[in-house]
Amino acid sequence: MKNKSQLEDYDLVRRANKGDTSAFRQLVYNYKDVSLTLACSILKNEVLAEDVVQEVFIKVYYKLKSFKFNSAFTTWLYRIVVNTAYNELKKRRIKDSIDDDTIGGPIIEIEDKDHLKDEDQKHYINLALTRLRADEALVLRLFYLCELSIKEIKGITKFKPSKIKVDLHRGRDNLQFHLKQLLGEDINYLL
Amino acid sequence: MNEDQYKRIIKKSSIETSEDFVNDLMRAIEEREHTKSLILGRYYRTILTICTVLVLIMTYLLFKVLSLDYGTLNTWLGNYKTPIFMIVSALLLYGLNNVVKLNNKFKSYN
Numbered sequence A: 001m002k003n004k005s006q007l008e009d010y011d012l013v014r015r016a017n018k019g020d021t022s023a024f025r026q027l028v029y030n031y032k033d034v035s036l037t038l039a040c041s042i043l044k045n046e047v048l049a050e051d052v053v054q055e056v057f058i059k060v061y062y063k064l065k066s067f068k069f070n071s072a073f074t075t076w077l078y079r080i081v082v083n084t085a086y087n088e089l090k091k092r093r094i095k096d097s098i099d100d101d102t103i104g105g106p107i108i109e110i111e112d113k114d115h116l117k118d119e120d121q122k123h124y125i126n127l128a129l130t131r132l133r134a135d136e137a138l139v140l141r142l143f144y145l146c147e148l149s150i151k152e153i154k155g156i157t158k159f160k161p162s163k164i165k166v167d168l169h170r171g172r173d174n175l176q177f178h179l180k181q182l183l184g185e186d187i188n189y190l191l
Numbered sequence B: 001m002n003e004d005q006y007k008r009i010i011k012k013s014s015i016e017t018s019e020d021f022v023n024d025l026m027r028a029i030e031e032r033e034h035t036k037s038l039i040l041g042r043y044y045r046t047i048l049t050i051c052t053v054l055v056l057i058m059t060y061l062l063f064k065v066l067s068l069d070y071g072t073l074n075t076w077l078g079n080y081k082t083p084i085f086m087i088v089s090a091l092l093l094y095g096l097n098n099v100v101k102l103n104n105k106f107k108s109y110n
Helices: A004-017 A021-043 A046-066 A073-092 A118-130 A134-145 A150-157 A161-190 B003-011 B021-067 B072-078 B081-109
Strands: none
Touching: A004 A021, A004 A046, A004 A073, A021 A046, A021 A073, A021 A134, A021 B021, A046 A073, A046 B021, A073 A134, A073 A150, A118 A134, A118 A161, A118 B003, A134 A150, A134 A161, A134 B003, A150 A161, A161 B003, B021 B081
16 A cells, blocks of 8 residues: 555656656755765765765656656665665765764763754754764664665565664664763653 | 663664755766767667668578479469568568667667
């Protein structure tokens, strides 16, 4: 059973395949932010991740005709995002794990603790996620941000279900640990 | 933290692309299309010349083969020589025409 957004995606893909540039633009517009967030989970660098996402959408533009309508467009797209980002990571030899001196860094003092703005919250959450291993951050975001099942995550990442479960478990623990490191007891403002 | 709290926190972590992302992307795609057409445009004359020479060689060889005497085969082929020759020549010309059409298509992108 296909849901409404999936059917809308299919319609956009069909129109884009017929040469409708506005349909392709709409597809990019709908998924550019999620794609960037996923790429950032792996690359830990927003500027580099944006370049990778641009490369991804160029690939999508040329490969769109090969898309078979037997899976969700998002599954197909996220698979390209994840593969391209991991390839870029390999190419640039960026260390998968973070440097030891960045783990458990100093607790940042927040001046106005009663009013932790949305932007500040986002900043600290992303900082904590940057400190996770790429696989953990990716699986956490696919599970909670994209609301995908373990089976769907397996389809995108090609990780074993057991690894996905372990990454989810460790990712949750490590996220909480790093948020506590960054915010101390003020972590409660995020909840 | 419970599941809902993790979900709420990670939902807040969404990162947005730069404002011009879509326009930059479309521009990059247009540039690639343009480069592709330039490559074909540059080699168009060479490709067309090679194809024309090949068509002429193939036509000559085909004419020669069909003119030879193969005994029984020749008797069987005898009535069909002209149609075979015409069909093969038409196919070769159709291929050549496609090269010309492809070039015109890429020219229209520019």
